[in-house]
Amino acid sequence: MFFKFRKKPDDSIRRKADEKTIALITEITAGVHASVKHAQLPSITLPLRSLANVVYDPGKGYFELGDSKKVRTLTVNTIRSFAQTLRLMATSKEMVESNDFATKREAYYVSKNWGDCRFDNQAESDAIMDDIEAMAAIHGLSREQLRFYPESHGGSVAGNLIVVDMDPETQDAIEINCANLGSGAYSIPRSVEHLGFRTGARFVLAVETGGMFQRLNSHQFWKKANCILVEMAGVPTRATRRFIRRLSDQNNLPVYCFVDCDPYGFANIYRTLKVGSGNAAHINRFLCVPNAHFLGVTPQDILDFGLDDATHPLTKTDVKRAQDALDNDPFFAAHPKWREAIRQLLEMGVRAEQQALAKWGLNYVIDEYLPRKLKDPNSFLP
Amino acid sequence: MFFKFRKKPDDSIRRKADEKTIALITEITAGVHASVKHAQLPSITLPLRSLANVVYDPGKGYFELGDSKKVRTLTVNTIRSFAQTLRLMATSKEMVESNDFATKREAYYVSKNWGDCRFDNQAESDAIMDDIEAMAAIHGLSREQLRFYPESHGGSVAGNLIVVDMDPETQDAIEINCANLGSGAYSIPRSVEHLGFRTGARFVLAVETGGMFQRLNSHQFWKKANCILVEMAGVPTRATRRFIRRLSDQNNLPVYCFVDCDPYGFANIYRTLKVGSGNAAHINRFLCVPNAHFLGVTPQDILDFGLDDATHPLTKTDVKRAQDALDNDPFFAAHPKWREAIRQLLEMGVRAEQQALAKWGLNYVIDEYLPRKLKDPNSFLP
Numbered sequence: 001m002f003f004k005f006r007k008k009p010d011d012s013i014r015r016k017a018d019e020k021t022i023a024l025i026t027e028i029t030a031g032v033h034a035s036v037k038h039a040q041l042p043s044i045t046l047p048l049r050s051l052a053n054v055v056y057d058p059g060k061g062y063f064e065l066g067d068s069k070k071v072r073t074l075t076v077n078t079i080r081s082f083a084q085t086l087r088l089m090a091t092s093k094e095m096v097e098s099n100d101f102a103t104k105r106e107a108y109y110v111s112k113n114w115g116d117c118r119f120d121n122q123a124e125s126d127a128i129m130d131d132i133e134a135m136a137a138i139h140g141l142s143r144e145q146l147r148f149y150p151e152s153h154g155g156s157v158a159g160n161l162i163v164v165d166m167d168p169e170t171q172d173a174i175e176i177n178c179a180n181l182g183s184g185a186y187s188i189p190r191s192v193e194h195l196g197f198r199t200g201a202r203f204v205l206a207v208e209t210g211g212m213f214q215r216l217n218s219h220q221f222w223k224k225a226n227c228i229l230v231e232m233a234g235v236p237t238r239a240t241r242r243f244i245r246r247l248s249d250q251n252n253l254p255v256y257c258f259v260d261c262d263p264y265g266f267a268n269i270y271r272t273l274k275v276g277s278g279n280a281a282h283i284n285r286f287l288c289v290p291n292a293h294f295l296g297v298t299p300q301d302i303l304d305f306g307l308d309d310a311t312h313p314l315t316k317t318d319v320k321r322a323q324d325a326l327d328n329d330p331f332f333a334a335h336p337k338w339r340e341a342i343r344q345l346l347e348m349g350v351r352a353e354q355q356a357l358a359k360w361g362l363n364y365v366i367d368e369y370l371p372r373k374l375k376d377p378n379s380f381l382p
Numbered sequence: 383m384f385f386k387f388r389k390k391p392d393d394s395i396r397r398k399a400d401e402k403t404i405a406l407i408t409e410i411t412a413g414v415h416a417s418v419k420h421a422q423l424p425s426i427t428l429p430l431r432s433l434a435n436v437v438y439d440p441g442k443g444y445f446e447l448g449d450s451k452k453v454r455t456l457t458v459n460t461i462r463s464f465a466q467t468l469r470l471m472a473t474s475k476e477m478v479e480s481n482d483f484a485t486k487r488e489a490y491y492v493s494k495n496w497g498d499c500r501f502d503n504q505a506e507s508d509a510i511m512d513d514i515e516a517m518a519a520i521h522g523l524s525r526e527q528l529r530f531y532p533e534s535h536g537g538s539v540a541g542n543l544i545v546v547d548m549d550p551e552t553q554d555a556i557e558i559n560c561a562n563l564g565s566g567a568y569s570i571p572r573s574v575e576h577l578g579f580r581t582g583a584r585f586v587l588a589v590e591t592g593g594m595f596q597r598l599n600s601h602q603f604w605k606k607a608n609c610i611l612v613e614m615a616g617v618p619t620r621a622t623r624r625f626i627r628r629l630s631d632q633n634n635l636p637v638y639c640f641v642d643c644d645p646y647g648f649a650n651i652y653r654t655l656k657v658g659s660g661n662a663a664h665i666n667r668f669l670c671v672p673n674a675h676f677l678g679v680t681p682q683d684i685l686d687f688g689l690d691d692a693t694h695p696l697t698k699t700d701v702k703r704a705q706d707a708l709d710n711d712p713f714f715a716a717h718p719k720w721r722e723a724i725r726q727l728l729e730m731g732v733r734a735e736q737q738a739l740a741k742w743g744l745n746y747v748i749d750e751y752l753p754r755k756l757k758d759p760n761s762f763l764p
Contacts, residue, residue, distance in 0.1 A: 001410055009443075033451070048564060058729050071446050071506065087531040099742055100745070101596075101597075101600070102740070103593035103596070103597075103737065104743055105591075105593055105735070105737045106593060106597075106744060109692055109737055109738050109739075109740040109741050110740050110741070110743075110744065112692045112738075113742075126406055128492040132556025136580065138501055149593070149596065151592055151593045153538060153567075153592050153595075153596065156535060156569040163566065164566070165564025165565055165566060166564060167564070168565070168600060168601065168602060169602060169605075174562055174563070174564040175564070176564065176566060179554055180558075181547070181556070181558055181568070182545070182548060182549070182556040182571075183547055183550070183571040183576070184547060184558060184568055184570060184571045185535075185562070185568075185569040185571070186566055186567075186568070186569065187538040187566055187567040187568065187569040189564075189565040189567070189596065189599075189600075190564045190567060190592070190593075191565070194565070205654065209487075209687065210533055210534055210535050210572070211485035211487055211488060211531070211532065211533045211572075213482075213535075214485070214531065214535065215483075215485075215488075217571075218483070219550065219572075220550060220551060223551075231535075260420075309494060310491055310494045324588060327627050330514075352491075353487070353491075355485065355487045355488050355491055356491050356494075357493070358484070358488040358491040358492050358493075359491050359494040359495060360495075361475075361492075362482055362484055362488060362492065363482070379403060
């Protein structure tokens with residue numbers, strides 16, 4: 001059995017991040033404090049988050065923030081947002097010290113006892129939080145390490161993986177064997193920074209739909225293929241992306257994506273998982289998964305696996321999204337194979353869902369499709 | 383430790399349902415076969431699913447189908463839907479026999495090799511599936527027992543509960559200890575008919591938002607309160623509803639609902655969990671949770687817990703939904719306490735989210751709100 005309980009697991013990653021967070025907040029606020037003491041107007045320097053300051057690095061393969069900065073100096077006009085920035089940083093520091101967290105929504109409500117500098121709505125608190133997050137990102141700290149958690153949990157996980165967590169009270173190690181959850185699965189928590197992994201799996205299979213995940217899990221495909229199944233349920237949440245990234249990094253595991261053959265699957269689900277998005281360039285370094293590859297369903301699969309009569313015509317939105325990917329997206333611009341595949345799809349004029357494989361029988365996907373594809377990972381789209 | 387592995391767990395519930403499903407399908411198709419043999423036009427009798435045939439039973443507390451029937455006789459016009467009904471029933475029988483399942487989407491694709499009686503779109507297959515489901519419901523069989531599974535999995539679960547599942551290959555018992563999943567949780571599978579439960583918990587706490595679930599789980603509130611936490615994530619899915627229902631039935635557990643104080647929380651989330659909906663009257667008997675009670679947040683809580691400055695004004699949609707509940711909903715009509723609460727909310731003109739309690743500190747909900755409320759379950763709304 002896998003359920004060995006070891007006292008006091010290795011918590012050094014979290015403790016180091018916590019020290020770094022506190023050091024960063026202390027440093028910034030010490031600067032503010034010094035200015036005030038010397039009767040100077042204090043200021044905080046923050047990265048510029050506008051698209052003008054977003055750079056695509058083909059080498060790294062993802063969008064990141066450039067070097068432009070904005071300086072928030074205390075004035076009559078900025079006094080409220082200045083105070084809010086400091087209070088939100090103080091909240092972060094308190095949460096690190098008490099090993100707690102707040103969702104973005106909770107952080108907004110916490111401000112309700114801040115008197116005049118309370119947030120009027122969550123758009124306000126989110127903007128300030130994004131500023132702090134961007135600043136922390138430059139120092140290698142994620143929003144979760146500041147202890148601000150997203151509202152959405154991650155997807156479900158099943159397969160040859162032991163997740164090492166910690167009992168919050170006793171701090172004993174807790175080991176969750178994802179091969180032993182029956183027809184159910186492990187639900188990824190909102191923050192995964194503290195998790196450890198033990199696995200002998202060969203790869204991670206990231207699956208778009210819940211129905212397909214249930215099929216692969218119920219038939220224990222992960223046992224046959226020696227892999228770890230992760231359900232993305234559409235565009236993966238922050239927690240899912242970070243979970244796959246850390247799992248892949250720490251165990252040097254390739255990540256194979258199994259999604260619908262349509263522009264949304266290519267340009268939204270897969271591309272977001274692999275390189276992140278331009279809108280949130282300051283977080284891509286934590287969330288993107290460079291080890292990701294596109295297993296299928298590819299346009300060529302529609303021909304190779306005889307799915308033509310189980311397709312649907314591309315909608316106008318599909319065509320627009322595909323054209324946009326070809327014309328404006330640096331990720332697809334960097335990959336001729338992807339441009340070829342998208343052009344092929346546009347010529348065929350149809351899309352195919354992963355569940356369309358059921359046309360050949362419910363378990364064709366397990367008995368035929370996946371084994372054939374997995375024989376040649378080099379053929380996966382980049 | 384809880385991880386005892388027993389060979390061949392009690393699978394009698396599933397086996398009995400399987401036998402019943404096969405007997406039902408065999409009986410109906412034998413009737414069709416006999417008609418054909420005697421050169422008569424075969425017919426299938428199905429319950430009428432229109433709202434005109436929906437009855438609210440205040441005693442049972444939920445909407446159910448009345449006695450009206452429709453007869454689908456084989457004619458030139460019905461030949462396609464007649465054949466589709468039979469093929470879908472045959473698919474169900476095959477899946478029971480091979481212990482497999484299909485999502486609604488997969489069932490649609492499976493038809494692609496049915497030649498002329500293939501479904502043109504999923505709306506078509508869903509309608510036929512609803513017919514078969516309604517017929518099976520009369521005989522006490524759910525859609526999941528016909529082996530048609532929903533696309534969406536259930537919510538997350540944590541707390542004092544051991545879920546007993548079965549290894550699909552070896553059929554050994556698998557026991558999942560929901561008290562031992564760290565900051566993560568157990569993700570409810572799409573069908574829960576085969577699950578067993580062992581618990582010493584006092585109640586189930588069904589939580590609306592993911593953020594609140596994470597807080598209660600991370601601080602192990604379930605240990606302190608001896609309960610089971612279930613994350614609904616908005617209006618609960620079929621799987622979540624059925625899971626809570628079976629858990630509550632089998633262990634005689636009350637279910638306390640902790641949702642936002644707004645008309646959507648009352649009339650959509652809570653009411654759906656407790657009594658189901660009129661649109662899907664044929665499934666309420668499987669999915670509704672008569673043991674459910676509304677812990678909060680109530681309109682009175684906004685006053686009692688000083689949340690007035692952490693509220694938001696009711697929107698037009700909120701007011702319309704509240705008025706609709708007062709005017710047209712037999713559930714609220716049957717409960718004066720609910721009508722009073724809704725009127726109070728309309729008078730106050732505001733709504734409050736469960737996370738608004740963070741105004742008094744992130745863990746006020748754990749240290750103050752829930753303990754105070756739980757002292758007096760008789761005060762919960764019905």
